[in-house]
Amino acid sequence: RMRRMTPDSTTDQLQNKTLWSSYTEIIDVKQCYPNTALVGVQVDSEQFGSQQVSRNYHLRGRILQVPSNYNPQTRQYSGIWDGTFKPAYSNNPAWCLWDMLTHPRYGMGKRLGAADVDKWALYVIGQYCDQSVPDGFGGTEPRITCNAYLTTQRKAWDVLSDFCSAMRCMPVWNGQT
Template sequence: KDVTINGKTTSQFLASVILDNLPPRPFNIRMVRETADSTTDQLQNKTLWSSYTEIIDVKQCYPNTAIVGLQVDAEQFGGQQMTVNYHIRGRIIQVPSNYDPEKRTYSGIWDGSLKPAYSNNPAWCLWDMLTHPRYGMGKRLGAADVDKWALYAIGQYCDQTVPDGFGGTEP
């Protein structure tokens, strides 16, 4: 694609060029200046390549990822930027079968079995990272390689209540 740049400026000049239908990667982009750079101090016309940005316009699929998209009419907000907040709890992980993650309590004697539930208890989040085969170490470590009984004691310690600094308590 041929691009001609003419004009004068006392500051940096940037040009954007859109190249459609690029070949599969890797590919080369070459910029050629047909006139020589100036050799005098009175004319500064050195040409530099700064960068390129590749924009891929395709429909994306994001497996195992929660995504939210919104399309709204800006006139509904009086020209103001819209603010959207989300409260995201996170992943459902394996926790002890006698554990109530909402109340952060353990009932009875644990038989070693696990159940799926949301929890932000660091011990059970660690269990998830160590044993999950997709994003954790689960392809290298088996459940038998991790001491879940020690994690059970650590989890109970993590769920103990402590002062929150405002007169109440929190786990």
């Protein structure tokens, strides 16, 4: 929208100087950010002056497929596992590895199927990772957790090997499954 700041002229011989200082374009569409974690922050500049606002976030990460008899909050496995999965947040590296191997968008799920991965071996590894060990301060903590951000593209075998080495195991490819 443009606004005239001077009154209308009564003569057609008058020429006024026009200065354009800036404009703002408003696009009235709903934005969507698929597969993205997005944070919006609005602050009053008077509170911070010329300082840049510092922000920190505690991120939990992805919702993964974990065994149906597994409680990620308590890290307990109840009863006998029937081989099915449920969605839940977990930082157990065995279930992060399962996610990387089977997820079709960012993992190897387009090349590997769930039947190509030994979920029963991962189940045992997951239990090992969840065992409580002393934390050095009189309490306990899980033996191994995974809090990783994958930000660069690398060879799949290298990433899988790195994840497995953190769990004191190694990936094995038998040429078929």
